[in-house]
Amino acid sequence: MQQASPTQARExxxxxxDTLLDVQDLQVYFPVSAGIIFQRKVADVKAVDxxxxxxxxxxxxxxxxxxxxxxxxxxxxxxxxxxxxxxHVGFEGTDLTKIKGGELRxxxxxxxxIFQDPYASLNPRMSxxxxxxxxxxxxxxxxxxxxxxxxxxxxxxxxxxxxxxxxFPHEFSGGQRQRVGIARALAVEPDFIVCDEPVSALDVSxxxxxxxxxxxxxDQFGLTYLFIAHDLSVVRHISDRVAVMYLGHIMELTxxxxxxxxxxxxxxxxxxxxxxxxxxxxxxxxERIILLGDVPSPLRPPAGCVFHTRCPIxxxxxxxxxxxxRNVGTADxxxxxxxxxx
Amino acid sequence: xxxxATVLEQYAxxxxxxxxxxxxxxxxxxxxxxxxxxxxxxxxxxxxxxxLFPGLFATASPTVGFIPDRYQGPSLSHFFGTDELGxxxxxxxxxxxxxxxxxxxxxxxxxxxIATVLGTASGYFEGxxxxxxxxxxxxxxxxxxxVFVILFVTSVQQIPLVFRIIISVGFLIxxxxxxxxxxxxxxxxxxxxxxxxxxxxxSDTRIIFRHVLPNVFAIILVTASIQIGAAIIxxxxxxFLGFGVQPPTPxxxxxxxxxxxxxxxxxxxxxxxxxxxxxxxxxxxxxGDALRDVLDPRLRGAR
Numbered sequence: 238m239q240q241a242s243p244t245q246a247r248e249x250x251x252x253x254x255d256t257l258l259d260v261q262d263l264q265v266y267f268p269v270s271a272g273i274i275f276q277r278k279v280a281d282v283k284a285v286d287x288x289x290x291x292x293x294x295x296x297x298x299x300x301x302x303x304x305x306x307x308x309x310x311x312x313x314x315x316x317x318x319x320x321x322x323x324x325h326v327g328f329e330g331t332d333l334t335k336i337k338g339g340e341l342r343x344x345x346x347x348x349x350x351i352f353q354d355p356y357a358s359l360n361p362r363m364s365x366x367x368x369x370x371x372x373x374x375x376x377x378x379x380x381x382x383x384x385x386x387x388x389x390x391x392x393x394x395x396x397x398x399x400x401x402x403x404x405f406p407h408e409f410s411g412g413q414r415q416r417v418g419i420a421r422a423l424a425v426e427p428d429f430i431v432c433d434e435p436v437s438a439l440d441v442s443x444x445x446x447x448x449x450x451x452x453x454x455x456d457q458f459g460l461t462y463l464f465i466a467h468d469l470s471v472v473r474h475i476s477d478r479v480a481v482m483y484l485g486h487i488m489e490l491t492x493x494x495x496x497x498x499x500x501x502x503x504x505x506x507x508x509x510x511x512x513x514x515x516x517x518x519x520x521x522x523x524e525r526i527i528l529l530g531d532v533p534s535p536l537r538p539p540a541g542c543v544f545h546t547r548c549p550i551x552x553x554x555x556x557x558x559x560x561x562x563r564n565v566g567t568a569d570x571x572x573x574x575x576x577x578x579x
Numbered sequence: 580x581x582x583x584a585t586v587l588e589q590y591a592x593x594x595x596x597x598x599x600x601x602x603x604x605x606x607x608x609x610x611x612x613x614x615x616x617x618x619x620x621x622x623x624x625x626x627x628x629x630x631l632f633p634g635l636f637a638t639a640s641p642t643v644g645f646i647p648d649r650y651q652g653p654s655l656s657h658f659f660g661t662d663e664l665g666x667x668x669x670x671x672x673x674x675x676x677x678x679x680x681x682x683x684x685x686x687x688x689x690x691x692x693i694a695t696v697l698g699t700a701s702g703y704f705e706g707x708x709x710x711x712x713x714x715x716x717x718x719x720x721x722x723x724x725x726v727f728v729i730l731f732v733t734s735v736q737q738i739p740l741v742f743r744i745i746i747s748v749g750f751l752i753x754x755x756x757x758x759x760x761x762x763x764x765x766x767x768x769x770x771x772x773x774x775x776x777x778x779x780x781x782s783d784t785r786i787i788f789r790h791v792l793p794n795v796f797a798i799i800l801v802t803a804s805i806q807i808g809a810a811i812i813x814x815x816x817x818x819f820l821g822f823g824v825q826p827p828t829p830x831x832x833x834x835x836x837x838x839x840x841x842x843x844x845x846x847x848x849x850x851x852x853x854x855x856x857x858x859x860x861x862x863x864x865x866x867g868d869a870l871r872d873v874l875d876p877r878l879r880g881a882r
Contacts, residue, residue, distance in 0.1 A: 316778060318774060318777060318778065342780040342782065343780075345778060345779060345780035346780065349778060349779070350775070350778045352771055352774075352775060354771060357770060357771035357772065358771045358772050358774075358775045359772055359775075360770075360772040360776075360789075360790055360793075362793045362794065363789075371776065371779060371781070371789070372779035372780065375779060375780045375781055375782075375785065376780060418775075421775070421779065422778075422779075424779070425779065425780075
């Protein structure tokens, strides 16, 4: 990935407007059960423990955080792949947590997902053509000759040869497979796509191609992305706004430039200081914030602010009371933080 | 986008290949890469033809013998020799294939049918479906196999004997198979493309038939091919114990039983039916194994 300077901000052809996705106090707990004869619940893994954010139509919201902080779980909970334990997922005004079965499947037309591992997310027994046409068949969008043409045009849209439809996934490289995954997601003409670390399994040279493809498709079809990643430079390049997650909570959420140039939350600051700068002189001089200790277990997250165990500026209040999710910016330039000390 | 052109140029344009062409090509591939499997497959096919039309292969009647010719060793007129009633052993083995093949295929059709339905449902849905199915399977596995089969074969007189054998042996084998297929279904369900299918809106039925079953299929096929052999052996054991197909119907297992008194003097009476069982079972196993290797597209590339 090239480092994108803020001046190269990409102009959207689609106007960003109304709220497409409204997530409120989303919680996803995974029960841990034990017992030899009778299984009983002994604890919960609090993978996502109350996150609130909105995604506007046409924008890209970057979701960053370390491994295991709950970013993928958040994405899957939005799509109802993991049913949330509590909270509200409003999609175009409908609470997805309240619907199921066929009604939920109809909503799947509008929201799709691109997976991290392009090797695991394509069925090795299905040809690329049948992988891409499956959503068309399910939602009865096309059939017969029409379907074949749609598959070919989708392959072309993602930069693959339309004749590849008869081939099988193992005949492709990682980048090509990821393109197939993107074509499958595009087949239903969705409004919203959760990109779950779509480039982290790819070579750096291929990453740029896929990122560019995703941006082109966004401009072309007016897509809205929730872009989950742990690579900050990728997130900086593609996102309009960025949310930083830690141990099941969003720590900070604001527009891309503010988060990279003016981070407020101590965790965001530490995270950004870990990004290497490709200039040895600056790199030598700058002060890095090194966090001590490990991420606590989501089985027993710390009381109060979950970050207090490693926070350089934690006070007594942080150990006992949960911070509020508050906007410290202005109404039109929002800057949300989850911290007592900011 | 600049990368479009490079990606497009990576492969020359290849037009579609017609279906018969593809089938012919994959058949040739199979023969070339799995010669032993192909030979065994041909033998399996031959066995099925023998079972359907034994008259084409037999040189004499399987049931009527010429007593003065009894206990002859292999010769040109009697390829495998003759038995205690002077019947041609070769023709008896040819006709005996019918019972073995019928019971082998019948048992495997029934057992894999049951096991596929129960195992896939159990593995895919988990929860209470799984608990109920698995507890029933536990009971089935705890049954002493041969005793159960003998009990069933001797007690339910209303249906023909062959079907009694097929049903009892089929149920018995289905128990273990259900476990195997359940495990495979659980593994197949954990694949990320199953999640991807759910995202594009696939129903449970669709996911089972399109994404789970095809991945369980290789295991079903291999267990089935191995158990055709196992079923033939159980059937032979039943006949050997005297609960199987009744004489004068020629049957490999029964032929070995009736040979046991004179096995030292006339070993050919036991050797040829034994070899018939051995070759049949071996060929089914090798053919199934080769099929598994070829049907898995991931192994296809790695030959």
